[in-house]
Amino acid sequence: MASWLGLFGHVFVALTLSLVPASSQYHHVHGCNYFEGSWVLDNSYPLYNASSCPFVGKGFDCVKNGRPDKEYLKYRWQPNDCDLPSFNGQDFLERHRGKKIMFVGDSLSNNIWQSLTCMLHSAVPYSEYATSQQKQLFTFSFPEYGVSVIFLKNGFLVDLVKEKVGKVLRLDSISTGDQWKGVDVLIFNTNHWWTHTGRSQTWDYFRIGNTLVKEMDHMKAYKIGLTTWGKWIDSNIDPSKTRVFFQGVSASHIVGKEWNDPKAKDCRAETQPVEGSKYPGPKNPGEDVVKSVLSRMYKPVYLLDITLLTQLRKDGHPSTYTGAGSAFVDCSHWCLAGVPDTWNVILNAALLQK
Numbered sequence: 001m002a003s004w005l006g007l008f009g010h011v012f013v014a015l016t017l018s019l020v021p022a023s024s025q026y027h028h029v030h031g032c033n034y035f036e037g038s039w040v041l042d043n044s045y046p047l048y049n050a051s052s053c054p055f056v057g058k059g060f061d062c063v064k065n066g067r068p069d070k071e072y073l074k075y076r077w078q079p080n081d082c083d084l085p086s087f088n089g090q091d092f093l094e095r096h097r098g099k100k101i102m103f104v105g106d107s108l109s110n111n112i113w114q115s116l117t118c119m120l121h122s123a124v125p126y127s128e129y130a131t132s133q134q135k136q137l138f139t140f141s142f143p144e145y146g147v148s149v150i151f152l153k154n155g156f157l158v159d160l161v162k163e164k165v166g167k168v169l170r171l172d173s174i175s176t177g178d179q180w181k182g183v184d185v186l187i188f189n190t191n192h193w194w195t196h197t198g199r200s201q202t203w204d205y206f207r208i209g210n211t212l213v214k215e216m217d218h219m220k221a222y223k224i225g226l227t228t229w230g231k232w233i234d235s236n237i238d239p240s241k242t243r244v245f246f247q248g249v250s251a252s253h254i255v256g257k258e259w260n261d262p263k264a265k266d267c268r269a270e271t272q273p274v275e276g277s278k279y280p281g282p283k284n285p286g287e288d289v290v291k292s293v294l295s296r297m298y299k300p301v302y303l304l305d306i307t308l309l310t311q312l313r314k315d316g317h318p319s320t321y322t323g324a325g326s327a328f329v330d331c332s333h334w335c336l337a338g339v340p341d342t343w344n345v346i347l348n349a350a351l352l353q354k
């Protein structure tokens with residue numbers, strides 16, 4: 001344990017001895033915080049009809065899976081102090097002519113990736129598109145615009161490797177970063193795999209350097225892993241060529257008393273958001289880890305700080321409408337059309353700011 005702490009101490013010292021981080025530009029810009037606001041009904045929503053988006057995954061296509069209530073499709077995120085620019089898919093494609101946009105992360109990256117492909121396809125329904133898959137890399141492209149929208153599945157960002165002892169999560173190692181190079185817009189996310197325990201945990205050991213550890217606080221491990229990612233960005237990204245985003249922690253709705261409804265078993269009976277701009281439940285511990293790591297980075301990373309706006313959407317999950325039978329309840333991902341469309345509206349707004 002001592003050498004373990006020693007290693008962590010070493011990482012920390014290395015960080016504090018370097019230059020003072022350039023800024024805290026990871027957060028809001030131009031005096032308006034897009035991430036403080038509330039959900040309002042808007043009849044112009046949803047932004048697309050999922051049934052005209054043939055590539056929505058079965059698990060997210062709630063209408064098709066028989067979800068009877070429809071109001072959840074009608075909510076628009078309204079920041080308190082400004083309006084978000086509306087999303088114009090054709091303009092987005094023009095602005096990104098010849099560019100690559102890549103989402104790297106877990107299934108919530110898949111969720112936002114699918115959302116963006118639908119938002120773009122519905123804007124230019126007669127423009128041809130192509131899809132391809134190579135292992136964990138899913139590419140959606142519009143040849144007419146030369147735009148690729150890519151999802152690279154990667155649960156932890158750091159390496160998970162098979163060693164003799166079993167599956168080892170190497171907190172200080174990223175060997176797949178070459179796939180992130182040469183991309184114009186990168187949107188990273190990792191969180192929920194780190195919180196898994198017991199049978200849903202996908203690793204047997206943690207490793208830093210020569211030190212192998214069976215168990216440690218998962219949020220501590222998350223912080224070390226995310227710091228490794230931050231160092232990769234700091235050493236490999238040229239901000240004049242690549243915009244980097246981090247997709248913050250997305251909320252789950254498993255425990256009804258968090259939103260003051262102790263009778264609710266989980267998200268399954270929810271048809272409306274939490275009103276207002278405050279979530280009554282506890283803070284997600286991953287949020288502070290993300291903010292702390294980003295604040296110590298030197299290269300600019302824009303935090304898509306979606307935690308509050310997702311916490312308020314207890315109604316937005318596939319719930320029992322995943323297409324996998326009503327015994328399966330998903331209160332972590334999001335229906336499409338739905339909440340991830342708003343993440344892309346904000347992503348677009350951030351890309352419009354220079």
Ligand SMILES: *[C@@H]1O[C@H](CO)[C@@H](O)[C@H](O)[C@H]1NC(C)=O
Nearest residue numbers: 046048049050051052063073
């Ligand atoms: C979505 O498209 C389907 C099939 O084209 C159509 O039946 C349905 O009414 C549309 N839904 C909305 C809300 O427009």
